[in-house]
Amino acid sequence: MAYFDAASAVPLHPVARQALLASLDEGWADPSRLYREGRRARMLLDAAREAAAEAVGCRADELVFTSSGTRAVHTGIEGALAGRRRVGRHLIVSSVEHSSVLHMADAHEAGGGTVTQVAVDRTGAAAVESYAGALRPDTALACLQSANHEVGTEQPVAAVAEVCRAAGVPLLVDAAQSLGWGRVEGDWSLLAASAHKWGGPSGVGLLVVRKGVRFAPQGAVDERESGRAAGFENIPAIVAAAASLRAVRAEAAQESVRLRELTARIRARVPEAVPDVEVVGDPERRLPGIITFSCLYVDGETLLHELDRAGFSVSSGSSCTSSTLTPSHVLKAMGVLSEGNVRVSLPPGTAGQDVERFLEVLSGAVAGVREKLGAPVADTVVREDVLVVDSLGKRCPIPVIELAKVIGDVPVGGTVRVLSDDEAARLDIPAWCEMRGQEYVGEEPAERGSAYVVRRLS
Amino acid sequence: MAYFDAASAVPLHPVARQALLASLDEGWADPSRLYREGRRARMLLDAAREAAAEAVGCRADELVFTSSGTRAVHTGIEGALAGRRRVGRHLIVSSVEHSSVLHMADAHEAGGGTVTQVAVDRTGAAAVESYAGALRPDTALACLQSANHEVGTEQPVAAVAEVCRAAGVPLLVDAAQSLGWGRVEGDWSLLAASAHKWGGPSGVGLLVVRKGVRFAPQGAVDERESGRAAGFENIPAIVAAAASLRAVRAEAAQESVRLRELTARIRARVPEAVPDVEVVGDPERRLPGIITFSCLYVDGETLLHELDRAGFSVSSGSSCTSSTLTPSHVLKAMGVLSEGNVRVSLPPGTAGQDVERFLEVLSGAVAGVREKLGAPVADTVVREDVLVVDSLGKRCPIPVIELAKVIGDVPVGGTVRVLSDDEAARLDIPAWCEMRGQEYVGEEPAERGSAYVVRRLS
Numbered sequence: 001m002a003y004f005d006a007a008s009a010v011p012l013h014p015v016a017r018q019a020l021l022a023s024l025d026e027g028w029a030d031p032s033r034l035y036r037e038g039r040r041a042r043m044l045l046d047a048a049r050e051a052a053a054e055a056v057g058c059r060a061d062e063l064v065f066t067s068s069g070t071r072a073v074h075t076g077i078e079g080a081l082a083g084r085r086r087v088g089r090h091l092i093v094s095s096v097e098h099s100s101v102l103h104m105a106d107a108h109e110a111g112g113g114t115v116t117q118v119a120v121d122r123t124g125a126a127a128v129e130s131y132a133g134a135l136r137p138d139t140a141l142a143c144l145q146s147a148n149h150e151v152g153t154e155q156p157v158a159a160v161a162e163v164c165r166a167a168g169v170p171l172l173v174d175a176a177q178s179l180g181w182g183r184v185e186g187d188w189s190l191l192a193a194s195a196h197k198w199g200g201p202s203g204v205g206l207l208v209v210r211k212g213v214r215f216a217p218q219g220a221v222d223e224r225e226s227g228r229a230a231g232f233e234n235i236p237a238i239v240a241a242a243a244s245l246r247a248v249r250a251e252a253a254q255e256s257v258r259l260r261e262l263t264a265r266i267r268a269r270v271p272e273a274v275p276d277v278e279v280v281g282d283p284e285r286r287l288p289g290i291i292t293f294s295c296l297y298v299d300g301e302t303l304l305h306e307l308d309r310a311g312f313s314v315s316s317g318s319s320c321t322s323s324t325l326t327p328s329h330v331l332k333a334m335g336v337l338s339e340g341n342v343r344v345s346l347p348p349g350t351a352g353q354d355v356e357r358f359l360e361v362l363s364g365a366v367a368g369v370r371e372k373l374g375a376p377v378a379d380t381v382v383r384e385d386v387l388v389v390d391s392l393g394k395r396c397p398i399p400v401i402e403l404a405k406v407i408g409d410v411p412v413g414g415t416v417r418v419l420s421d422d423e424a425a426r427l428d429i430p431a432w433c434e435m436r437g438q439e440y441v442g443e444e445p446a447e448r449g450s451a452y453v454v455r456r457l458s
Numbered sequence: 459m460a461y462f463d464a465a466s467a468v469p470l471h472p473v474a475r476q477a478l479l480a481s482l483d484e485g486w487a488d489p490s491r492l493y494r495e496g497r498r499a500r501m502l503l504d505a506a507r508e509a510a511a512e513a514v515g516c517r518a519d520e521l522v523f524t525s526s527g528t529r530a531v532h533t534g535i536e537g538a539l540a541g542r543r544r545v546g547r548h549l550i551v552s553s554v555e556h557s558s559v560l561h562m563a564d565a566h567e568a569g570g571g572t573v574t575q576v577a578v579d580r581t582g583a584a585a586v587e588s589y590a591g592a593l594r595p596d597t598a599l600a601c602l603q604s605a606n607h608e609v610g611t612e613q614p615v616a617a618v619a620e621v622c623r624a625a626g627v628p629l630l631v632d633a634a635q636s637l638g639w640g641r642v643e644g645d646w647s648l649l650a651a652s653a654h655k656w657g658g659p660s661g662v663g664l665l666v667v668r669k670g671v672r673f674a675p676q677g678a679v680d681e682r683e684s685g686r687a688a689g690f691e692n693i694p695a696i697v698a699a700a701a702s703l704r705a706v707r708a709e710a711a712q713e714s715v716r717l718r719e720l721t722a723r724i725r726a727r728v729p730e731a732v733p734d735v736e737v738v739g740d741p742e743r744r745l746p747g748i749i750t751f752s753c754l755y756v757d758g759e760t761l762l763h764e765l766d767r768a769g770f771s772v773s774s775g776s777s778c779t780s781s782t783l784t785p786s787h788v789l790k791a792m793g794v795l796s797e798g799n800v801r802v803s804l805p806p807g808t809a810g811q812d813v814e815r816f817l818e819v820l821s822g823a824v825a826g827v828r829e830k831l832g833a834p835v836a837d838t839v840v841r842e843d844v845l846v847v848d849s850l851g852k853r854c855p856i857p858v859i860e861l862a863k864v865i866g867d868v869p870v871g872g873t874v875r876v877l878s879d880d881e882a883a884r885l886d887i888p889a890w891c892e893m894r895g896q897e898y899v900g901e902e903p904a905e906r907g908s909a910y911v912v913r914r915l916s
Binding site: 001003005008009010011012017020021024025028029030033034035036037038067068069070071074078099100103104106107194196201202203205219220221222230231232233234235236237301304305307308312313314315 | 459461463466467468469470475478479482483486487488491492493494495496525526527528529532536557558561562564565652654659660661663677678679680688689690691692693694695759762763765766770771772773
């Protein structure tokens, strides 16, 4: 059994566990109290703040602990927007930010603010020029992740921070995926992160607001954590979070080389082992442990179940997973195939032989799902030069499978119209065309759903 | 050494510790994932929710876990106000609510809402009639604690819930202090609580919203916890919270009798052991473990230090504590003496001999502080019939000490004018008059601060 979903959460680091246990006895009291139990709790909290600040590369009084990374993002964005409300209400985010950032952007828009979503390229990277172009005189805040959580692509944070700084606009960096690997370089203004991504416990996030950044906490506040995180401090978890951050950093240089080699191996071998696969994300500028690919004619949920049965826990940005019927906004923004999507994110310590076993299992698992769904093998009889495929009511990946089955039935130069009301088709039919060297003509409104028109080129 | 500040936080219950340790290994993964680690986490979360709901007396789908009691209160009030925004923007709170409730009320007022603070009597209890009288056609929400956190007085929640229900107004109950002792009776609509008050870990609150209550979560939300608590669930802590709630409930009946006997002993013996003491809070309708008193001519912070040195950790609502220069809003609302205030809140399991030792130590500690501050003993020479005491720039309890020193210097019928710019004087000079049988004439504006006028009656 191998857990390959580190980008979602990793098991508690042994150092975190040890620190948590030790501070359950020492850190349960109210650190604002004057008696010994309170003073002891305060000392632990102060020491954890110093350690975390050192790891981030900021002053201790710039860093507060929140109850989660999501809360750090929400508080950070809200406070920075309010602090610069006089300047304006324009917010810039990339289109591949974590949902916590995009939810805040939605809330900001619902409250009358304006939002620019900066597009990314096919690798998932935002361009510095796009951020520069999005800056306006009324821009209150820009947000950019240090690295993407679904495809691992690193973002040009330092360069974006520079153009923001030149325009007098603070940059908030969501460093959730990268903080365990190292400091975020560049002259950013705010930073958010989450402990359970680096092997710390759940329930701890951190928010850094650089001195000099205008910041106005919103809603009800209290005297705790500089008025930026209301509620009783969770000191045992905070201590464990800080201790494990130091511990993973000590191992980071060596472990990143090792994991990078393992993900490079997956990147190279998956297309050999599995036909009709698109590996996504930047091959070079990326996190060490994440590798993501999409498999044509495969339904993500079924593939995940197959891999789970074979002992591998991975994640998927496909639609057709239990909780959602729309594909990941990240894959959508990148314009890559979303069907049969698999994100492999290796936790530190992953054994090479587990990766080998995964590669062995994968091709069989994909083939099995394709067989069940009746994916096309080869069958070409020319009939007409305009062919309509009715995939209404059918979910991803069926529309693409049906398209692939009939494309050989029209002559070269002929077209196939796929009728579909599945959200994923809008992304996956063009992606299929690109992979297959066919022409994607476009989408037309239909009585129900849309008609996706494809011209056979070969 | 004895920790007597359970109302602030209690050490982790052994059952919580056990449950936390067990679920660190089982509950770290994302419960929304489909693979085995995710399913295991989901099962733990579901079981904890069932257990907590059973303890509260609600349906499992009415209860969400938040990151703290404060967060539960904030989210609950905000969501309930927004859900009934069409009805109006009037909020009712008692004047002795926890600061998390009052901070939300402030934020609501700052945002254009209106707030009625219901007064309490000298025991700290709010009257049902006061709530009934505060209800208006535009009342969106009423809030009332189950019991007060500083003086232990129980509130008439069931009766207030009834008048609110009759008016169609939801009642939110802050049950932080009482949930470990038992269910909150009555037909309330929302309920908030905090695990570290009952021996659970920090970092877990709970929010109950009864079916049928209009509720609109505010700000950025995600799909977790029914959209009412954004951010990755802290499952090990949640499991520990639920397990310890069951455990303390199993011990509650017996332990409440024992603690009630111990606090009754303190209530009876403190006035015998220490001269010039006012015991505050309702002597009958109160939590088992809390007993609060104020000592004339004593500065709270110094007394706390003395008691800490003698091995007792207690809390104080006095001004002159490290973080604040204003007396507790609770004591203020009750109109009782705030100087030299001590809250003793016994955790379950407190030994009788520790209470005995506390009573032995207390009188010496109070006498020591009084001696240091030069509290009055007796010295009466009649000089004039209007005497001015300049206590400007002096902090509590000095103004009262100086008043007490000179009251014998004016003839019966004569007055003393105490000039003071200390916030606590406004509360403590009238309270002193009541304790001493002197007449408090009133407060007059002065060049700096105020003049507090006292007439000698005896």
